[in-house]
Amino acid sequence: VTCYRLTLAYDGTSFEGWQSQARVRPVRTVQGVLEAALGRLVEGERVAVVAAGRTDAGVHALGQVVSFELPRDLTPDLLARALNGLLPADVRVVGGARAPLGWSARRSAVSKLYRYVMDTGAVQMPTRRLFAAHVPGPLTEEPMQAAAALYLGRHDFASVASAGGSVKTSVRVVSRSELRIAPTASEEGGPAVVYEVEADGFLRKMVRSLVGGLIAAGRGVVAVEGLREALDARDRRGWPAPAPARGLTLVRVDYPPAEEPPE
């Protein structure tokens, strides 16, 4: 038995997320297509795959990390090529390595970086409609920057977590929370706001709720002081609605240096 760690990129548009919730009919999930492809490599044996971040329906990834064990030993490069020959074009293996037996992409992760893109033009650009949420202006930058700064550091994020998670604590440490106003030239696809957030972990729908707070602040629907109170209240009923999934991408997952595979 060999343990593998793979890096995946996917276009989440046509997936019902990383894993299926309990449902009556089967749905298309990233975990499902990956496990099906792995099953074909090991003569139909069931391979259970664990992902660092369980992305929701419509959420994309550039650097999702997964782990699993195979009864066969293949070089990581051969495994990646074989999988890319079996996977649909909206999921690709972009990197791979062997890992110690029992290694878990989820348990070992020390931080994750997410990016959220808002198309802030009056009209939603068709060429990015699957990778950016349409958030027409006017948005005021200063309160958005203040809200982004509010998220930094250690907080109990219960206010921005959806029900249904199975975590023991909702305290997380946000190490990066940056808002960038992108070019407005129509040649570049029109105006956009890009938000990047990195933390030691994220609760269910946490990034989309944080972005919902940024948008509410930018539109003047809520003052930054109101967001602070809503965060401190640890009650999700007082928090603005989460932003749409399509704008969100899991960019990168980091592990302890000792666990990084050699280049």
Added chain:
Amino acid sequence: VTCYRLTLAYDGTSFEGWQSQARVRPVRTVQGVLEAALGRLVEGERVAVVAAGRTDAGVHALGQVVSFELPRDLTPDLLARALNGLLPADVRVVGGARAPLGWSARRSAVSKLYRYVMDTGAVQMPTRRLFAAHVPGPLTEEPMQAAAALYLGRHDFASVASAGGSVKTSVRVVSRSELRIAPTASEEGGPAVVYEVEADGFLRKMVRSLVGGLIAAGRGVVAVEGLREALDARDRRGWPAPAPARGLTLVRVDYPPAEEPPE
């Protein structure tokens, strides 16, 4: 009767191009969905739309310009909003103005800017597979830059035009031909090469053929001197194959300053 000029953006993925060639069964074209939406605004009357650039199947646009006449007079803003309410999400009206009667978006155009994106990573990134062609390396930059420089200026471009065009001359003036190597960080989606070309006009499949020449030069399949000879020969059989449509976007169309609508 009022003449209008609209700027359109579209995701060309699900269109058989701007206009249908003569075919047995009807196909989905940008012209078709736009004319259908306009027809609904004028009680089913047929509205004929002319586009500055007749983009091929799979080619995208950020700034396509079209012209047509309507029996009704609407403000350009109201017309744009009404159309965006009737059009599918993969086409949007992003600007509009009234134009002098008889004005033609095609005849009046003085230059067009196209952008071509190549995903040069070993594995095609799923998140940009509809807007970039997969051109795995190694590509050598220097001969690609030399080929891009070769295209500049006035040439008879017969070697890079597909058959079937109806133009009188294949001489065009390329005023800009720029190649840019984009970030290689996986966080940005991996390595890419972006090519921008501007000219007073383009022949059928001309941009994709020019890009085919860049790729052949970058791979060392043909020397830049060989491309020069193939261009001078004015015979398309000696030119490398055109690059795929999905990497191509019509960015902008320019008109004489006197014809530009006031801001």
